[in-house]
Amino acid sequence: MNARRRGRLLLLPAAVLAAGLVWCGAELPVLGTDRHPYGARSVAAALRQHTSNAVSSINFDQRALDTLGEESILFAAVLGAVVLLRQVRGERRHTPRAGYVLPSTRLFGVGLLPVALLTGVYVVAHGAVTPGGGFQGGVVLASGLHVAYVAADYRVLRRLRPLVVLESAEAVAAGSFAGLGLAGLACCAAYLKNVLPLGAFGQLASGGLVGVLNAAVGVAVASGVVVLLAGFLEQAVELDDAGEETTEGEG
């Protein structure tokens, strides 16, 4: 089936969808309305649970079971990508060459790397209090580590990144999210119930289980993204097709 026929085939579903969208659009509440029944209730619940970041309270307390599902999708996607990006038959592994890096770029990298990592840790750690959390901070941490690749070269990144540790950290963090939920089951007959002391509102150690689950997600996301990028970088830099034209790997 060629692209044009696929485009024509799209017309009917698109028409059905357009009709559905028009129908929904007519019933839509006005943008910016003051009436948010779910929002009002979850903000009240967040305040009751001493979690000043209402978004984190929803992700790791009120909807923690859903986040467990999302965490599992993340884990499965990373696992799948790692399995897919393995070295296949007929591929040669070669040592990446050192690329030339301007001394000023290298100096910039040395200065920026700790700042980037610290920012990531800060965003994860304060997830229950101020904007941020495990998902966002994890991505900041993982991409911050790749300053080493941008400002130096692949070999520096490889030394900074203990892949085996990170792969286990990903699994342990994803598992501990599920495991921490059992505490609620043991104490109060509700899975993922917030059983820890709630602490003082607005303090770093507030929100009870929110901070712990948030940290677990932070570790899982950070190590997951590093492992994912490691798979892709390995394909681009280290592996060569033995038969076909070789892709140049700039280190």
Place this chain on the structure above:
Amino acid sequence: MSRALTLLWFAAAAWIFLAGVRGLTVSRNLVQAVGCLAVAQSSTYVLLLGIGYRAGASAPVFGDMPPGSRPVVDPVVQALTLTDIVVGATVTALLLALAIQIRKGHGTVDPDELTGLRG
């Protein structure tokens, strides 16, 4: 907020979704198709954040704002959007990994040239 602006927001979300789906169907390159899927998915961010929007309201975080002092936007849809972004990124990575393997196994990333199964 006026009715017209509401329709503009809704139409924008629908347009982004349809543009992504259309690209997905006519694409001749799997990497581009994955990009189109990401575009279609990002329409949900526009839709969700618009649903939670409240005129003149602040972020639903009380780190430096006493609770009840100002109205806040709906945090439920923000939480959904946030997890959607991270999960979407990893699923995109999984699909790109598939595209790499297809390129290795079949020597092409054009879905039209992928005919028949091969071990």
